[in-house]
Amino acid sequence: MSIPSLASARKSWFARLPVVSHLRMSSGLQRGMLIAGLVLSVLFIVSALFAPLIAPFDFAQSSDMSGDFPRQSAPDDKFIWGTTVTGYDVFSRTMYGARTAIWVIIAAVLMSLFIGVLLGLISGYLGGWFDRIMVVLADAIYAFPSLLLAIVMSIVISQGQSSLWGGIMAAAISITVVFIPQYFRVVRAEVMRLKAEPFVESAQVIGSSPWRVMFTHLLRNATRTLPLIFTLNATEALLTLAGLGFLGFGIEPTAASEWGFDLNRAMSDATSGIWWTGLFPGLAIVLTVMGLTLVGESMNDLNDPRLRRFSRKKAQRITQAGVTR
Amino acid sequence: MNKKLNTDPQSNDDVLRIEDLNIDFVTDAGAVPAVRGVDLSVKPGEILAIVGESGSGKSVTARTALGILAENGASHGAVYLKGKNMLTLHGSALRAARGRDVSMIFQEPSTALNPVYTVGWQIMEGIRAHTKVSKKEAKARAIEAMRQVGIPDPEQRVDYYPHQFSGGQKQRVVIASALALKPALIVADEPTTALDVTVQAEILALLRNLRDELGTAIVIITHNMGVVADIADRVIVMNHGQVVEQAPAVELFENPQDDYTKSLLAAVPHLGRNSASEGLSERPHSQAEVLVEAKGLRVHFPGRLGAPGFTAVNAVDLKIHAGEVYGLVGESGSGKTTIGRSIAGLNKITDGSLNVLGYEMAQFKERSFKPLRKQIGFVFQDPAASFNPHLTVGECVAEPLNVHRELNPSQTRAKVASLLEAVQLPGAYADRYPHELSGGQRQRASLGRALALEPKLLIADEPTSALDVSVQAKVLDLFRELQTELGFAALFVSHDLAVVDMLASWVGVLFRGSLIEEGLGSQVLSNPQNAYTQRLIASLPVPDPREQAERRKLIEELNRA
Numbered sequence: 001m002s003i004p005s006l007a008s009a010r011k012s013w014f015a016r017l018p019v020v021s022h023l024r025m026s027s028g029l030q031r032g033m034l035i036a037g038l039v040l041s042v043l044f045i046v047s048a049l050f051a052p053l054i055a056p057f058d059f060a061q062s063s064d065m066s067g068d069f070p071r072q073s074a075p076d077d078k079f080i081w082g083t084t085v086t087g088y089d090v091f092s093r094t095m096y097g098a099r100t101a102i103w104v105i106i107a108a109v110l111m112s113l114f115i116g117v118l119l120g121l122i123s124g125y126l127g128g129w130f131d132r133i134m135v136v137l138a139d140a141i142y143a144f145p146s147l148l149l150a151i152v153m154s155i156v157i158s159q160g161q162s163s164l165w166g167g168i169m170a171a172a173i174s175i176t177v178v179f180i181p182q183y184f185r186v187v188r189a190e191v192m193r194l195k196a197e198p199f200v201e202s203a204q205v206i207g208s209s210p211w212r213v214m215f216t217h218l219l220r221n222a223t224r225t226l227p228l229i230f231t232l233n234a235t236e237a238l239l240t241l242a243g244l245g246f247l248g249f250g251i252e253p254t255a256a257s258e259w260g261f262d263l264n265r266a267m268s269d270a271t272s273g274i275w276w277t278g279l280f281p282g283l284a285i286v287l288t289v290m291g292l293t294l295v296g297e298s299m300n301d302l303n304d305p306r307l308r309r310f311s312r313k314k315a316q317r318i319t320q321a322g323v324t325r
Numbered sequence: 326m327n328k329k330l331n332t333d334p335q336s337n338d339d340v341l342r343i344e345d346l347n348i349d350f351v352t353d354a355g356a357v358p359a360v361r362g363v364d365l366s367v368k369p370g371e372i373l374a375i376v377g378e379s380g381s382g383k384s385v386t387a388r389t390a391l392g393i394l395a396e397n398g399a400s401h402g403a404v405y406l407k408g409k410n411m412l413t414l415h416g417s418a419l420r421a422a423r424g425r426d427v428s429m430i431f432q433e434p435s436t437a438l439n440p441v442y443t444v445g446w447q448i449m450e451g452i453r454a455h456t457k458v459s460k461k462e463a464k465a466r467a468i469e470a471m472r473q474v475g476i477p478d479p480e481q482r483v484d485y486y487p488h489q490f491s492g493g494q495k496q497r498v499v500i501a502s503a504l505a506l507k508p509a510l511i512v513a514d515e516p517t518t519a520l521d522v523t524v525q526a527e528i529l530a531l532l533r534n535l536r537d538e539l540g541t542a543i544v545i546i547t548h549n550m551g552v553v554a555d556i557a558d559r560v561i562v563m564n565h566g567q568v569v570e571q572a573p574a575v576e577l578f579e580n581p582q583d584d585y586t587k588s589l590l591a592a593v594p595h596l597g598r599n600s601a602s603e604g605l606s607e608r609p610h611s612q613a614e615v616l617v618e619a620k621g622l623r624v625h626f627p628g629r630l631g632a633p634g635f636t637a638v639n640a641v642d643l644k645i646h647a648g649e650v651y652g653l654v655g656e657s658g659s660g661k662t663t664i665g666r667s668i669a670g671l672n673k674i675t676d677g678s679l680n681v682l683g684y685e686m687a688q689f690k691e692r693s694f695k696p697l698r699k700q701i702g703f704v705f706q707d708p709a710a711s712f713n714p715h716l717t718v719g720e721c722v723a724e725p726l727n728v729h730r731e732l733n734p735s736q737t738r739a740k741v742a743s744l745l746e747a748v749q750l751p752g753a754y755a756d757r758y759p760h761e762l763s764g765g766q767r768q769r770a771s772l773g774r775a776l777a778l779e780p781k782l783l784i785a786d787e788p789t790s791a792l793d794v795s796v797q798a799k800v801l802d803l804f805r806e807l808q809t810e811l812g813f814a815a816l817f818v819s820h821d822l823a824v825v826d827m828l829a830s831w832v833g834v835l836f837r838g839s840l841i842e843e844g845l846g847s848q849v850l851s852n853p854q855n856a857y858t859q860r861l862i863a864s865l866p867v868p869d870p871r872e873q874a875e876r877r878k879l880i881e882e883l884n885r886a
Contacts, residue, residue, distance in 0.1 A: 197710055198705040198706070198707055198710045198711035199710060199711050199712050199713045199714075201671060201703075201705070201711075202703060202705055202711050202712075202771075202774070203713075203724065203728075204671065205669045205670070205671065205698060205701065205703040206698060206724055206725040206728050206729075206774075207695045207698035207699065207725075207728050207729060208724070208728045209728075212728065216713070216716075217713045217716075220715045221713065221714065221715060309396075310351055310397060314351075315351045315397070315399065318351045318352075318355055318356050
């Protein structure tokens with residue numbers, strides 16, 4: 001907190017952006033981890049954005065001018081990652097899968113973020129019966145295995161099967177329900193802590209209304225850790241989506257490509273030595289989760305000056321540069 | 326470097342010798358110098374005080390004696406402890422020196438002890454780490470150390486847990502574990518700052534006795550000039566990482582050489598000097614309107630699940646008249662802050678009556694009290710925490726104006742500018758964020774915010790206790806000026822008798838929730854009637870070694886009586 005009060009207090013807005021500022025203050029192994037995470041995450045985002053350009057075929061395409069695609073053919077020049085049992089190109093489906101994943105992550109995390117933060121703020125500040133009911137509800141949701149809850153939700157929302165947007169929203173809403181208690185808990189705990197801080201009390205003795213205290217004074221102070229939860233929850237959203245797809249509650253293969261569903265279909269292939277149908281969607285899940293986790297964890301460590309490490313080289317450079325003031 | 330040490334004949338008997346020590350801290354914004362070219366030495370049986378304000382490098386310097394340096398610190402120079410350079414020692418050699426040759430007493434005794442082990446276990450841990458003794462033998466030594474620091478019934482209490490001791494006794498336990506191996510040097514980092522004055526006097530007496538009996542050298546780090554006057558043989562004054570002056574204690578206080586030392590000493594409030602009630606014989610403003618009146622006020626905090634509650638304020642009667650500064654003093658837990666918070670409507674009262682500006686707080690409802698909040702200003706203890714870090718200083722000061730919708734935006738800006746000017750801050754500071762201001766500047770801005778609505782009553786809860794003395798002096802001067810100029814009534818809550826005496830004409834002394842003495846500041850402080858007040862005042866060390874030596878005799882008498 002006191003560090004920005006030195007020379008770095010006024011930097012361009014670009015240098016103060018969350019990830020950029022983290023990159024600048026990192027060094028050594030921590031920087032390596034952050035960069036590895038960023039590379040994987042960028043790879044994920046790029047393949048989601050440009051899937052139609054990268055992928056040679058559509059995700060649900062099983063034939064072209066030259067006729068039907070071969071089924072379960074090993075990787076070759078035309079199908080670089082091979083084809084599935086239904087004749088889809090694995091490479092194209094993996095690329096398009098990133099698209100579905102990113103939509104679900106954005107929708108799920110945004111919805112749970114807004115609802116969870118709002119409820120946590122009100123519940124933590126006002127307390128009383130509302131707080132008690134909310135905490136019991138949050139605990140009840142926690143008590144369910146999250147995947148089970150997501151399955152129940154997807155059945156309730158879409159009767160278990162659906163189109164592209166129906167599927168995405170069903171997955172997103174089921175994940176939202178699981179995540180709201182997390183945001184709720186974090187923000188509520190932070191608000192309870194901040195409530196006793198003198199700056200909140202000084203707003204109270206001035207005569208500020210509870211709404212003003214909550215939204216002017218508490219909101220921005222209570223949500224400082226959220227970018228971290230955001231990245232960490234994004235991975236969990238992805239895993240939940242893959243889990244739903246794997247269990248068959250996901251999106252129809254003709255409506256959108258989804259990694260979990262592809263993995264499910266690849267199960268029987270694995271025993272007959274067809275490795276490519278399972279390997280690539282699986283790798284996509286692992287690498288994306290790893291990338292997002294690395295970014296989240298690195299940001300978490302870098303935000304805390306006590307966890308931040310200076311590499312020997314950087315420390316030397318700073319000492320040699322001398323005093324900046 | 327070692328050669329230099331051996332060729333210097335005078336240095337052979339030094340316990341600690343620091344030569345040309347430089348320390349830098351590596352941060353994102355570049356290297357920050359913490360210590361610059363410090364030389365010092367400590368002889369056996371000597372008490373050396375290192376004084377300085379926050380950020381002067383006093384703690385960092387003293388901690389190198391134990392080879393402690395923060396991970397982002399880079400040091401140059403040499404720190405010889407009994408001839409070993411602590412900066413180059415590593416691993417087992419460093420561990421062997423810690424505890425046996427040098428040990429440390431920390432500021433906050435309640436966090437320095439591990440709550441899940443008995444105090445005896447914690448004292449024995451150090452003994453068994455260094456010497457191969459049986460458990461029984463170690464325990465006997467722990468009991469001996471506890472007896473040495475004056476803990477009654479050490480045989481039983483060796484098996485007590487830290488929470489079963491009071492704050493002062495916990496600090497005694499910390500000292501006992503520092504002493505267990507009879508080290509040549511003890512580094513005490515603000516050992517009494519977290520303690521009340523009466524307890525502080527006891528701990529200082531204990532440290533002095535230990536030196537006399539065991540010949541242990543002590544390096545005491547403090548910002549409190551009274552403590553220095555009480556205990557130190559020799560004093561080193563540090564400022565911005567450099568030693569500015571070094572002299573025997575009596576000489577330093579009577580004839581300071583350096584300008585910084587002079588200004589530091591001038592800023593220390595001295596009990597009985599500069600009193601607000603000087604020359605008064607009766608209560609001023611006693612004819613004026615009564616703003617606050619408490620009758621049999623009681624505030625009780627309920628305990629958790631069957632645990633008994635805590636009565637913070639018990640049957641207190643007091644009156645604050647318009648235009649008067651009422652000083653409320655007491656030690657921690659005496660209920661002084663609770664009274665201030667009750668008047669501001671931050672605490673509910675349990676019993677009795679508290680009338681604030683004609684409003685009965687026993688029937689407190691936020692909605693009906695809100696219009697009155699305009700007339701009450703509040704200054705909090707910690708200026709760093711009392712501002713919303715996401716709002717600029719200007720926005721923070723304008724907050725009361727915005728909440729009560731007094732003025733339009735351009736008038737608000739003008740008002741904020743005039744308020745900042747009134748508290749002697751440049752107008753450009755309105756666009757800065759609170760963390761960009763120093764502690765004293767923040768507290769002045771906080772004063773500006775409290776006065777924004779021109780309140781009739783200001784409640785100041787320890788407004789200067791988080792500040793350095795020189796900054797404190799400026800804030801107190803400002804407070805006094807503004808009070809004279811604007812004529813608001815104030816409740817000034819503080820644990821520091823000298824500060825209260827400077828500002829308040831009428832003083833009340835609280836002890837465990839009861840108001841035990843009330844009167845003109847000069848009378849209460851110079852001629853206290855109540856036995857507790859007498860002890861409290863005698864315990865307060867004054868920044869003058871000769872006068873303090875006499876006061877010490879007085880408190881020894883009081884303690885015997």
